[in-house]
Amino acid sequence: xxxxxxxxxxxxxxxxxxxxxxxxxxxxxxxxxxxxxxxxxxxxxxxxxxxxxxxxxxxxxxxxxxxxxxxxxxxxxxxxxxxxxxxxxxxxxxxxxxxxxxxxxxxxxxxxxxxxxxxxxxxxxxxxxxxxxxxxxxxxxxxxxxxxxxxxxxxxxxxxxxxxxxxxxxxxxxxxxxxxxxxxxxxxxxxxxxxxxxxxxxxxxxxxxxxxxxxxxxxxxxxxxxxxxxxxxxxxxxxxxxxxxxxxxxxxxxxxxxxxxxxxxxxxxxxxxxxxxxxxxxxxxxxxxxxxxxxxxxxxxxxxxxxxxxxxxxxxxxxxxxxxxxxxxxxxxxxxxxxxxxxxxxxxxxxxxxxxxxxxxxxxxxxxxxxxxxxxxxxxxx
Numbered sequence: 001x002x003x004x005x006x007x008x009x010x011x012x013x014x015x016x017x018x019x020x021x022x023x024x025x026x027x028x029x030x031x032x033x034x035x036x037x038x039x040x041x042x043x044x045x046x047x048x049x050x051x052x053x054x055x056x057x058x059x060x061x062x063x064x065x066x067x068x069x070x071x072x073x074x075x076x077x078x079x080x081x082x083x084x085x086x087x088x089x090x091x092x093x094x095x096x097x098x099x100x101x102x103x104x105x106x107x108x109x110x111x112x113x114x115x116x117x118x119x120x121x122x123x124x125x126x127x128x129x130x131x132x133x134x135x136x137x138x139x140x141x142x143x144x145x146x147x148x149x150x151x152x153x154x155x156x157x158x159x160x161x162x163x164x165x166x167x168x169x170x171x172x173x174x175x176x177x178x179x180x181x182x183x184x185x186x187x188x189x190x191x192x193x194x195x196x197x198x199x200x201x202x203x204x205x206x207x208x209x210x211x212x213x214x215x216x217x218x219x220x221x222x223x224x225x226x227x228x229x230x231x232x233x234x235x236x237x238x239x240x241x242x243x244x245x246x247x248x249x250x251x252x253x254x255x256x257x258x259x260x261x262x263x264x265x266x267x268x269x270x271x272x273x274x275x276x277x278x279x280x281x282x283x284x285x286x287x288x289x290x291x292x293x294x295x296x297x298x299x300x301x302x303x304x305x306x307x308x309x310x311x312x313x314x315x316x317x318x319x320x321x322x323x324x325x326x327x328x329x330x331x332x333x334x335x336x337x338x339x340x341x342x343x344x345x346x347x348x349x350x351x352x353x354x355x356x357x358x359x360x361x362x363x364x365x366x367x368x369x370x371x372x373x374x375x376x377x378x379x380x381x382x
Contacts, residue, residue, distance in 0.1 A: 048288060049342075049349050051304035051327070057341050057350025057376050058366055064380035067372050072106065072113055082133045082361040083379055084160060088114075089363075090138060092128050103131045103140050116140065116158045116165045129153060132223065132361070134180025136160060141176050155187055155206060169206045178206075179225035181258050187212070188221035188228070201231035203257055215257050223318050223361055226258040227278040254278050265294040274312070279320025280344055291323065291344045300347040302340075315358045321345050322378045324352075324359035341376060350376075 058065050068089060072078050076093040083089055087109040093101045105114040116138065117126070130141035137157040144152040153176040158165040168185055175190035185206040194200035199217040206212055219228035230252045251265045251273060265276050271283040271290050282291050288303040289312070305312075305327055313326040321344055328337035339352035341364055357365045364376040 047347060048301040048303045049347055051302055051338070051340060051349060051351075053304070054340055054349040054351040057352055057364070058374070060348065060350040061376065061381050063382070064376050064378060065366065066108065066375045066377050066380070068106070068108055068375060069111075070368065070371050070373055072104065073111060074113075076101075078104070078106070080360075080363055080373075080375060081131050083363065083377055084133055084138065086380075090131055090133055092131065102126060102128055102142065103138070105138070114162070117156070118164060126154070130177045132177070132179050132225070133160070134185075134225070136183055137180040137185070138165075139178045139180050139185060140165065141178050155185065157185055167210075169210045169212060177221060179221050179223075181226040184258065186215065186221060186225070186257050188219075190220060190231070199231065203228055205257075216255055219255055221257065224254075224278040224316075224320075225318075226256050227254045227263075228257055229254050229278075251281070252276055263294060266296040268292055268296045268299060275314045277316035277320055280316055280323065282314050282323065289325075291342065293320075298345070300342075300344055302342065302349060313358060317359060317362045317378050322359070322362075322381075324364060326356075326358055341378065343381065 066089075068080055068091075070077060072091065072093060078091040078093040081090045081092045081103060084105055088105050088107050090103050091106045091113075092103050102117045104116060106112075107114075126142040126144055128140065129143050132139045137159055140156045140158075142154045142156065144154060153171045153173065154167055155169045155171070155176070155178045156165040156167050157180060169187060171187065171189060173189040174192045176187055178185060178187045180186075186203055187206055188201070188203050190201045192200075201220045202217050203215045203219055203221055204212040205215050216228065218231050220231050221228045251267055253262055253264045255262050263278065265281050267273050267281070267283065268290075271285050271292070273281065273283045274289075275282050276294075279294055280291055281294065282289060284290060285301075288301045289305065290299055290301050292299045302325075315324040316322070317324075323342045323344055324339065325342055326337045326339045336354050337356075338354060339356035339358065341350045341352060341359070343349070352364065352366070359378070362378050364378070366374040366376055368374075
């Protein structure tokens with residue numbers, strides 16, 4: 001597989017198993033929360049799944065395994081950044097002189113490549129920063145050649161059904177991601193370093209002619225679009241710092257940028273909160289790690305984390321049905337880690353192996369054989 005996209009750390013949560021949660025850029029990741037070590041209540045009985053006995057994910061869900069070439073037909077190495085439909089995937093090619101280049105759409109059935117931008121492959125004018133697949137459009141954020149993060153960011157859209165990309169807006173903010181919801185494009189902006197006064201994060205609606213309209217401050221859009229989560233996430237902590245974290249957890253509030261609806265997940269009795277997406281949260285109880293819907297229903301449990309203080313990363317897919325989970329030793333975060341995909345509806349778990357990458361926009365890398373990469377596309381799981 002070619003070079004993987006960068007990730008950025010987020011916050012942490014802790015309970016009986018001293019868990020840490022990372023927020024991964026571009027993924028449907030959980031919003032991390034500080035958990036209360038002192039809570040030791042019982043949780044409602046639910047059928048558990050033992051991680052130690054999990055079958056390989058590729059065996060459990062063979063219909064969801066997709067084979068994608070490591071190189072495009074013209075020889076450019078590329079890695080998958082999202083699913084367009086059953087056969088087509090958004091790919092980000094590597095450029096000889098730049099870490100990433102402009103995204104294209106690859107048809108895995110025919111091998112055809114759809115170039116979204118008119119720039120030839122050798123162009124040095126723009127490089128890829130972010131891409132997402134919306135309801136009607138593919139959205140890309142590019143950086144115009146400049147001084148690293150200080151370069152100008154452009155938001156582009158291209159119809160999913162076909163057609164070239166069109167520039168929608170230009171920003172000088174360092175961190176820009178963008179999503180399309182119901183035909184409207186939203187940009188999530190974040191400033192570094194944060195300003196002395198006022199929010200560091202803002203979400204705007206992109207209007208015709210490049211104009212923008214502020215939607216909300218203090219929130220960031222992730223791959224749960226149209227929902228946005230809180231701006232603030234805490235940094236990764238040491239095991240000793242985690243054990244000293246005893247403040248009660250508070251569930252985050254999410255906002256729907258299209259409708260204005262706000263939602264605060266409800267934590268079931270006896271559960272210590274670890275992380276939340278819009279549809280699903282993960283916590284811990286005396287019986288193991290627990291997932292549940294935002295209203296507290298549909299509780300599911302996994303056991304078999306092993307002795308010691310596990311270090312846990314959680315990434316949710318957009319639907320909230322699946323979570324990718326990585327478990328390792330909080331005292332030795334650089335050591336071997338076990339990874340799993342957890343179906344939170346059917347309460348089944350597929351093993352990914354040791355030190356596997358987690359999910360990015362519903363795609364889970366399974367490994368490379370020859371010149372092809374295998375992916376688990378959770379949208380294919382029925």
